[in-house]
Amino acid sequence: MFAAGIDTSTVTIESALAELLVHPDILQKAQNELEAVVGSTRLVRESDIPDLPYLIAIVKETMRLHPVLPLMVPHTTMQDCEVSGYDIPRTTQAYVNVWAIGRDPTVWDDLLLFLPERFLASDLDVRGQHFELLPFGSGRRACPGLALGLSNVHLMLANLLNAFKWEKLGEVDLSEKFGIVMTLASPLVAKATLKVPTHVLDGKDSA
Numbered sequence: 001m002f003a004a005g006i007d008t009s010t011v012t013i014e015s016a017l018a019e020l021l022v023h024p025d026i027l028q029k030a031q032n033e034l035e036a037v038v039g040s041t042r043l044v045r046e047s048d049i050p051d052l053p054y055l056i057a058i059v060k061e062t063m064r065l066h067p068v069l070p071l072m073v074p075h076t077t078m079q080d081c082e083v084s085g086y087d088i089p090r091t092t093q094a095y096v097n098v099w100a101i102g103r104d105p106t107v108w109d110d111l112l113l114f115l116p117e118r119f120l121a122s123d124l125d126v127r128g129q130h131f132e133l134l135p136f137g138s139g140r141r142a143c144p145g146l147a148l149g150l151s152n153v154h155l156m157l158a159n160l161l162n163a164f165k166w167e168k169l170g171e172v173d174l175s176e177k178f179g180i181v182m183t184l185a186s187p188l189v190a191k192a193t194l195k196v197p198t199h200v201l202d203g204k205d206s207a
């Protein structure tokens with residue numbers, strides 16, 4: 001069960017960092033928000049996350065464009081049913097293409113652009129209640145690690161952005177390698193330079 005949580009979280013963080021390196025203005029806005037809310041004297045805590053709406057929007061936008069499980073996991077129908085006028089017999093294996101749903105032009109404006117702002121004035125969430133955005137699936141077989149996974153992604157990304165200055169080393173390739181778990185086709189290579197005092201990384205808060 002925990003193996004299912006490791007790749008999913010790290011791949012999401014890698015995709016977010018790749019998008020931020022391609023969009024330095026968005027990276028700067030996220031770091032400004034962290035500077036204002038957390039500062040450079042301590043690590044980001046879980047309790048800070050609700051005060052970081054721009055970071056939360058970045059994670060949603062990353063999950064829209066780069067869902068780690070693009071077809072979720074296969075489901076099987078338990079009884080005959082009808083979906084949008086199609087008759088689906090019992091025991092049919094069904095895949096839900098959340099990658100395509102995240103790029104559906106009837107739902108999203110500027111669908112190929114990385115625009116965290118689209119979530120700032122919206123109630124759209126990733127917890128399975130809004131079918132436009134289903135990075136964790138929905139219903140009875142939705143991801144049981146949602147709370148842990150989301151918290152990991154928020155906290156790790158926030159700390160990486162707050163503690164380090166990030167620079168591209170060459171061009172960042174955002175193309176993806178399709179698979180059950182979808183990763184970037186070329187691993188992200190970037191330079192991180194510490195921008196907080198070293199003792200902050202020990203986790204011993206000075207504020």
Ligand code: HEM
Nearest residue numbers: 001004005008009069072073135136137141142143145149
């Ligand atoms: C960013 C983090 C994560 C993402 C995006 C994610 C996404 C998903 C998705 C899309 C599914 C399939 C849902 C469906 O088909 O309806 C799933 C299933 C699952 N996830 Fe996650 N997950 C994450 C983190 C975690 C963590 C942290 C754990 C465990 C500690 C975990 C454990 C599982 C398990 C066991 C299943 C299979 C559930 C079943 O078949 O009933 N996941 N996850």
